[in-house]
Amino acid sequence: MKLISVIIPTRNRNKYIIDLLDDLQNQVLPSNCKLEIIVVDQSDKPTVYNHCRYYHLSTTGPCQSRNYGVRKSKGEILIFLDDDARVESDFIKELVQPILESNYDASAGANCDVEGNYPLGEEQFFKMKSFNFIQTITANPNSPKSRPTIAIPGCCCAVTKKVFNEVGGFDESFDPTGAGEDRDFALNLFTSGYKMYYNHKARLFHIGASSGGSRDVGSRSFNLQVNTHKIAKKYFSDVQADALKYLILREYKSKIFKKILKPKLSIYHYKKYLSMKKELNQN
The missing domain is CATH 3.90.550.10 (Spore Coat Polysaccharide Biosynthesis Protein SpsA; Chain A)
Incomplete structure (x- = not known):
């Protein structure tokens, strides 16, 4: 059995x-x-x-x-x-x-x-x-x-x-x-x-519950990008990991300029970009 x-x-x-x-x-x-x-x-x-x-x-x-x-x-x-x-x-x-x-x-x-x-x-x-x-x-x-x-x-x-x-x-x-x-x-x-x-x-x-799980312990979307860079370094080359890092930061930087006419949102995305850059540099 x-x-x-x-x-x-x-x-x-x-x-x-x-x-x-x-x-x-x-x-x-x-x-x-x-x-x-x-x-x-x-x-x-x-x-x-x-x-x-x-x-x-x-x-x-x-x-x-x-x-x-x-x-x-x-x-x-x-x-x-x-x-x-x-x-x-x-x-x-x-x-x-x-x-x-x-x-x-x-x-x-x-x-x-x-x-x-x-x-x-x-x-x-x-x-x-x-x-x-x-x-x-x-x-x-x-x-x-x-x-x-x-x-x-x-x-x-x-x-x-x-x-x-x-x-x-x-x-x-x-x-x-x-x-x-x-x-x-x-x-x-x-x-x-x-x-x-x-x-x-x-x-x-x-079902995709709106609460519980890990929803209140951090941003999954933010941490997913950080962790995919860690995964790239783990299983692929440094060149590929560095290229992914560049693309992730470019994506976050683009959000700043997309919200340039909305100062509060632009500042929010700028802070997100700086946080992402810090996390990726620590990987």
């Missing part, structure tokens, strides 16, 4: 995680598999939930929560989910299928909207444009076609525990916001020679 461990970090999202835990009780699992559910709670006011193994941490950040959940897990396959999501009864079965049946080391599901719609069409994924090459190559397909991938979203992915431990888990320096931590993890897997697969049938209905 193969054990699958579902690990859910949560913070101040009580009403959302209760629904997700209910969904996980109604899963049609692959044959010879069983499930354990681990909730790692970083909420200000802890709430013990049913149908799971519950732990509370006083720290803040999804990387620490996930790594802690893995240390407490007993499964051979690990699944990571966000707390503000819903899943259908075949979700677990579809998500682990590439690992169980096709010899992949990790798999990604589709991060859909609340109605289950794919954010991207098939052609849209291949035409994605961004000044930030890290964001482009680590973007989850999120389209209605399965394929090998080098991207796995932290909100909706599976990996064998053996491989997770071999690459060292999630990099906790990305906390407290965790912005870009899954992109770093995916490139860590890829550069270590592990295979990943995107299964479009494993749909996660992402």
Whole structure:
């Protein structure tokens, strides 16, 4: 019997995680598999939930929560989910299928909207444009076609525990916001020679809660740019990292001039630019 461990970090999202835990009780699992559910709670006011193994941490950040959940897990396959999501009864079965049946080391599901719609069409994924090459190559397909991938979203992915431990888990320096931590993890897997697969049938209905999680501990969009530069230095050359740094600062500088007729906004973006420059220089 193969054990699958579902690990859910949560913070101040009580009403959302209760629904997700209910969904996980109604899963049609692959044959010879069983499930354990681990909730790692970083909420200000802890709430013990049913149908799971519950732990509370006083720290803040999804990387620490996930790594802690893995240390407490007993499964051979690990699944990571966000707390503000819903899943259908075949979700677990579809998500682990590439690992169980096709010899992949990790798999990604589709991060859909609340109605289950794919954010991207098939052609849209291949035409994605961004000044930030890290964001482009680590973007989850999120389209209605399965394929090998080098991207796995932290909100909706599976990996064998053996491989997770071999690459060292999630990099906790990305906390407290965790912005870009899954992109770093995916490139860590890829550069270590592990295979990943995107299964479009494993749909996660992402609610996108407006509060809780890491929304009140820092700007994810700001920290994502800082952290993609760190990722570029980690897995690519200094030349590529420096080029990305230049493009990030150019993007922030352009916002200053776009708001030049609105002094308050122009000053705000100038301060953001200076903060970004400082953070990038410290990487």
